Amino acid sequence: MKAKTVLPAVAMTAVSMVLTLAVVVMWLGTAMPWLVALVVGLGIDGGWLATLAYERRLAAQGDHNPTVTGVGWFFGLIATGVLVAHALLAEESAGAWLAVAWLPIAAKALWLVHGLWERTALTPGALGAIRGIQQEARDEAAVARARLRADATTEETRLTAVTAAGARVARVQARTAATLAGAWSTLESARQGEDTGRALTSVTAPVTPGVTPDVTPRWELPVWGPVEPVSALALESAPALSDAQLDALVDEIRHSEVPALSYREMAIRFRAAGHSASEVRLRAAWKRVVA
Incomplete structure (x- = not known):
């Protein structure tokens, strides 16, 4: 040289x-x-x-x-x-x-x-050491770049998968919510209908207690909210209430607290007290008392 x-x-x-x-x-x-x-x-x-x-x-x-x-x-x-x-x-x-x-x-x-x-x-030894250091630095830089690219690709793949899964879950939840909303809307319409009791009585007998004496009801509309079921023995032993008695009980339970209880709270306390009445008669009594 x-x-x-x-x-x-x-x-x-x-x-x-x-x-x-x-x-x-x-x-x-x-x-x-x-x-x-x-x-x-x-x-x-x-x-x-x-x-x-x-x-x-x-x-x-x-x-x-x-x-x-x-x-x-x-x-x-x-x-x-x-x-x-x-x-x-x-x-x-x-x-x-x-x-x-x-x-x-x-x-x-x-x-x-x-x-x-x-x-x-510089001496050949020093030049060799410098070349070794430079090569090591280039190797480390190349490895770091490869690791960063791999991490970025992995993160992109993960985010894509999570986003796709979230979108699928959201679509399923939306369809389920729409189906449940339609079902509950149908049940609510049937439960609140004024002629529901008469229609069910004419189609299915007996539907409610009192329609056919000494027969346990076989079918009732679903109740919108929590319900505490009454045992069959209690239903058989409890005497059937007249409309006047039912109205008096509903009015008493409704005004047992201030402000007056809602229908759902009143129905829970009515059945918890051991009284027996069909949902149709109980709601009819509620409407009479509120009116």
Whole structure:
């Protein structure tokens, strides 16, 4: 991994030094002996190489010297200036020389990048630990996302099932309530009808006590509310009440409390006292007393 940053910097530095030396020898060789021009070119390249070596030594020790770095950039700028001046004064191939004039600055930039990489580089063990931590975090995140999606799907399914079951129960309850309401309405209409007693007497005999003497009633309308049944012996032994006696008992029980009792309460107390009367006669007596 280190070679990926150091090799380009070394190659760029070598090319820059060769170009600088060549340009100095060709440019100054016409004005002075070529040996002097060679010494000038080697001086520029040597100063640049010396400062670069010193920078690398400090970097290996984990140190940094701004003065040395400034001197290195100074030599790089000199090399760049030489190349640019030669390109501007060259009569032929000026564009080609300008195209390579940036190489010294580029070489210094590559060495800067390599130094930054060295200061932030990690050992293979540390890199492996980091990759393991990142992979573990990705695994945990994936498991958490899967668990959340599964929980959401389960909750959605449960709510759908509960809603459907609740809707079915509500429909059944509504149908049952409608059926019961109709049945009770029919029973209430039959129980409160004025001609119910006469109709039942003509169809079913005997319907109520007193219609046929000494016969126990076999059928009566359902009572709307709680009823305490009277035993058969009590019914047989209890004497049949006349309408006047029945009216007197109903009026007495009705006004036994203030305010006056309702029909249901009066009927419960009437039968609890051991009196016997059919529902039809008892309701007829109630209507007479209330009227």
